[in-house]
Amino acid sequence: MAAETGTPTTLTLKSNDDELFSVAESAAILSVTIRNMVEDGCAGGVIPLDNVDGKTLASVITYMNGISAIPADEEKKKSYRDKFLSDKDFETLADMVLAANYLNMSCLMDAVSAKIAQVMEKKSVGWVRRKFGIENDYTPEEEAAVKEEHKWTFEGVETDDDN
Amino acid sequence: SCRNNCMIDQLPDDILIAILSRMGVEEAVRTSVLSSRWRYLWKHTSIYNSETLEFDDMYTDTGTKMDETKFKDLVNHVLKSHQGPLVESFIIRYGNVRDRSIDIDKWIYFAMRKEVESFELNFSSCDVWLDFGYKFPEFLLSHSSCSTPSFQFLRSLVLVEVDIEDEVVRYFLDSCYHIEEVCIIGSNTTKNVEVVGRSPFLRELEISECWNMQSIKISAKYIFCLTYQGSEISLQIERTPMFFELALGGEFCESFIYEPNKHSSYSFQLKNLALILQAEFPFGRERTIAPADLPRLHALERLELNIESQVGRSLLFFTSLIKASPRLREFRIQVNVFTAKLHSYSPRIRIMMPFPEVSTVESNGVDHKNLKVVTMVGYCGCASEEDFLVQLSKMAEQSLEKIVIDTNCDYYLNTDWVMYRVTEEEWEKPIENNKQKNTTMTRFHAKIHAEKLASSIASKIKFLIT
Numbered sequence: 001m002a003a004e005t006g007t008p009t010t011l012t013l014k015s016n017d018d019e020l021f022s023v024a025e026s027a028a029i030l031s032v033t034i035r036n037m038v039e040d041g042c043a044g045g046v047i048p049l050d051n052v053d054g055k056t057l058a059s060v061i062t063y064m065n066g067i068s069a070i071p072a073d074e075e076k077k078k079s080y081r082d083k084f085l086s087d088k089d090f091e092t093l094a095d096m097v098l099a100a101n102y103l104n105m106s107c108l109m110d111a112v113s114a115k116i117a118q119v120m121e122k123k124s125v126g127w128v129r130r131k132f133g134i135e136n137d138y139t140p141e142e143e144a145a146v147k148e149e150h151k152w153t154f155e156g157v158e159t160d161d162d163n
Numbered sequence: 164s165c166r167n168n169c170m171i172d173q174l175p176d177d178i179l180i181a182i183l184s185r186m187g188v189e190e191a192v193r194t195s196v197l198s199s200r201w202r203y204l205w206k207h208t209s210i211y212n213s214e215t216l217e218f219d220d221m222y223t224d225t226g227t228k229m230d231e232t233k234f235k236d237l238v239n240h241v242l243k244s245h246q247g248p249l250v251e252s253f254i255i256r257y258g259n260v261r262d263r264s265i266d267i268d269k270w271i272y273f274a275m276r277k278e279v280e281s282f283e284l285n286f287s288s289c290d291v292w293l294d295f296g297y298k299f300p301e302f303l304l305s306h307s308s309c310s311t312p313s314f315q316f317l318r319s320l321v322l323v324e325v326d327i328e329d330e331v332v333r334y335f336l337d338s339c340y341h342i343e344e345v346c347i348i349g350s351n352t353t354k355n356v357e358v359v360g361r362s363p364f365l366r367e368l369e370i371s372e373c374w375n376m377q378s379i380k381i382s383a384k385y386i387f388c389l390t391y392q393g394s395e396i397s398l399q400i401e402r403t404p405m406f407f408e409l410a411l412g413g414e415f416c417e418s419f420i421y422e423p424n425k426h427s428s429y430s431f432q433l434k435n436l437a438l439i440l441q442a443e444f445p446f447g448r449e450r451t452i453a454p455a456d457l458p459r460l461h462a463l464e465r466l467e468l469n470i471e472s473q474v475g476r477s478l479l480f481f482t483s484l485i486k487a488s489p490r491l492r493e494f495r496i497q498v499n500v501f502t503a504k505l506h507s508y509s510p511r512i513r514i515m516m517p518f519p520e521v522s523t524v525e526s527n528g529v530d531h532k533n534l535k536v537v538t539m540v541g542y543c544g545c546a547s548e549e550d551f552l553v554q555l556s557k558m559a560e561q562s563l564e565k566i567v568i569d570t571n572c573d574y575y576l577n578t579d580w581v582m583y584r585v586t587e588e589e590w591e592k593p594i595e596n597n598k599q600k601n602t603t604m605t606r607f608h609a610k611i612h613a614e615k616l617a618s619s620i621a622s623k624i625k626f627l628i629t
Contacts, residue, residue: 094171097178109181116171117185125196132171134197146196152236153193 011038012046013061019054020046023061027068032104051102056095063108081111090116090132124157172200176207184208188237212247219256231259235266242273250277258288260297268300275303275312280341282314283321287349296351299327304334314339318364324349329356337361346390348372358383360402371412381406391415392439400429407432407462412439412469417517420484421450423458431459437467440517449515453480457487465493470518474500474543477520478551482558486529494555497540498548499572534559541572544612556620566617567627570609 009025011034029035037047049057063084070076088096093112100108120128129136138146147154171179183191183205191205210216218238220229229237234257253274260267267284274282286297299322304313314320317339327350335345342362346369347353353373358365360383369390370376378397381389386403392412400406406429411419416438419426460466466488468481478498485491537555542548556563610628617626 090171094174097182098174101178101181110185113178113182114185116182117190120182120194121186121190125193128194129197134170134172134201136197137199138196142199143196146202150192150195150240152233152240153189155233157193 013057014046014048015052015054015057016050017054019057021057021061023064024068027061027064030064030068030105030107032106034103049103052099053095056092056099059092059096060099060103060105060108067107077107081107085111085115088115090119122157172198176204179204180207188241189233192240206244206246210241211244214247214249214251216241216245216250216252217254217256219254220259221256228259234259235264238270239266242270245273245277248277250274250279252281253277253279254281254283254285256283256285256287258286260286260288267297268303271300271303272312275314278312278316279314280316281319282317283319284323284325285321286324288324296326297324298352299325299331301328301331304331315341317342319344321346322348322350326350326352328352329354332356336365340364343367345369346371351375354378356380358386360384366405398426403429404432407434409433409435410437410439413441416440417450419458420518421454423454423456427459431461433460433463435465435467436460436463438469440468440470442471442516450517451519453483453519453521457483460484460488461490463488463491465495466491467495467497469497469499471499472516472518474545475547476516477522477547479554480518480521481551482529482554483521485531485534485555485558489531489533491531491534493536493538494534495538495540496551499541500543529558530561531559532562534562535564536567537563537565538567538569540569542568542570542609542613543572544570544609549616552616553620556624560621563624565625565627566620567629568613568617569629570606570613571629 010022011025011028013021013023013028013034015021025038029038034047052060063081066080066084067077070080085093093116097109097112097116100112119131123131128134136143174182179201183194186194188208188210191208195202195205218234218241220231220234238255250273255270271284314335315338317335318341320335320339320342321344323346325347327347329352332345332347332353335342336356336358339362341364343364344367345365346367347356348369348371350373352375353370354375355378356368356370356376357379358368358381362383363385365383366385366387367390368379368381368386368388370379371390371392373393376393376396378399379389379391380399382400382402384403385405387405388408388410389400389406390410391398392410392415394414395418396415398415409429417440419430419438420440423430466484468484470478470481472478478496481496485494534555537552537559539548539552552566552568556566613626613628617628620626
């Protein structure tokens with residue numbers, strides 16, 4: 001369609017808090033969810049994205065535009081992703097991973113999951129609980145039993161005494 | 164610190180599992196202690212259902228060699244928690260083995276239980292002195308039947324630094340109906356290997372660096388390719404209509420060149436041949452006289468030589484192999500020349516060269532009709548390389564289309580210069596402080612030299628210089 005008219009097609013995306021965004025179709029179809037809607041002919045009007053809020057969608061669109069502007073060069077794409085995610089706090093990352101999952105964007109999903117995983121790795125149990133707001137519902141006995149079961153994974157990891 | 168709404172537990176399970184999947188196994192399992200919700204999440208990461216399992220203690224996530232016990236714990240953990248009914252490919256590369264642990268027996272049993280098709284047990288270690296000699300557990304196989312686990316679906320077996328008895332090799336060759344590829348490297352207990360055609364699909368066999376080998380006997384309809392590197396053995400190949408590919412290395416490789424009659428029962432049918440000729444020092448025999456007979460390579464289409472030599476040593480001897488292969492289309496030679504490093508180790512060591520020096524005259528008078536592509540790897544720009552390439556271009560004047568010169572060689576890994584046209588005396592002198600002498604040159608100069616050579620050879624031949 002775009003090729004026939006010679007002008008790039010633009011799509012309008014609507015967030016769940018009713019913000020509207022314009023984005024080039026070529027960038028938007030990085031999302032398999034959006035691509036399917038386009039192929040099914042739903043792209044005529046506005047594409048509603050019921051599970052993404054405006055703030056997150058703005059961020060995802062920035063990513064879509066940024067990554068699709070880079071030619072097929074995995075190195076450059078990777079460094080763009082790293083830079084894009086470098087200043088995001090956990091709340092933003094959590095919203096992004098949910099959005100990437102909903103929009104079916106594997107490259108963003110991979111990058112954000114890896115980023116969160118990276119924050120959790122090599123950290124003490126207490127640190128991870130505090131950082132990510134995980135409530136420990138184990139009894140001390142249960143916790144000790146789980147720890148004993150996977151003893152080998154705790155070797156050489158710092159322990160904390162305030163959990 | 165974090166605001167209240169920064170809660171990872173707000174994310175659904177499948178997202179948490181996606182996050183855990185991006186961690187190392189050990190890290191993911193450790194999250195089980197966070198809270199009861201996290202207790203079994205790790206079990207849903209893909210590795211526990213994966214049909215391909217690969218463990219390598221050298222190439223870990225962190226890029227460092229994994230601690231021996233930790234590696235064992237990791238493998239044991241994944242195998243224990245693995246839920247998939249089948250594993251297609253199971254690879255263990257473990258260079259740090261130091262005991263005859265029964266853990267390894269259990270890994271093999273796992274492979275049998277999950278009906279693997281491709282199995283690799285690789286204990287090759289950088290440190291040969293740590294070689295602990297793991298022996299393949301025969302008892303696992305002796306009780307196997309239709310109802311108990313066996314290797315009945317195995318297609319590919321690779322064992323490196325695993326001592327395997329002849330009876331066990333026979334089990335794999337005779338009892339695994341689907342077996343296509345068997346590769347045994349560095350086994351001290353393998354002596355006589357016999358392929359007698361009970362496994363209809365066997366196509367490739369490799370036996371390398373098994374220093375107690377005495378014989379290989381092959382009589383199998385579909386065998387396609389044999390690789391053997393090691394000492395002299397009795398090699399018997401017969402009734403193998405599909406046998407087209409041979410790679411030889413070690414002492415036995417010399418036998419192929421110098422005792423062609425011993426190999427005449429199969430050499431005539433080879434299409435691909437690779438020979439690895441190594442210099443021997445301080446023992447071994449020196450080859451100074453060209454053999455009277457040539458191997459019979461009537462069907463050969465591709466010849467690959469990997470030779471050790473000295474700078475300046477004539478390579479013209481190898482034109483005799485091309486002469487013996489009238490249908491040859493592609494010839495590749497990789498020259499590995501000794502570096503100054505070896506000489507500083509002991510300058511007086513006498514290196515026994517595995518091939519004689521012959522003059523241009525002896526290789527004249529050949530008119531090759533089929534040779535199309537010649538590739539030389541490790542070109543450093545010395546006169547003997549030039550003579551060799553000029554001679555080849557004369558020999559195959561009618562057919563030669565392309566000469567590829569690759570100047571990449573191990574030299575440049577350590578230093579950025581290469582010895583160039585040195586005399587024997589100069590070569591013997593130790594190199595001081597990497598100082599560049601008149602006799603040294605860089606890879607850049609090797610390329611310039613190659614280009615000069617290209618312009619001096621008949622113009623219809625295309626040169627590719629890298």
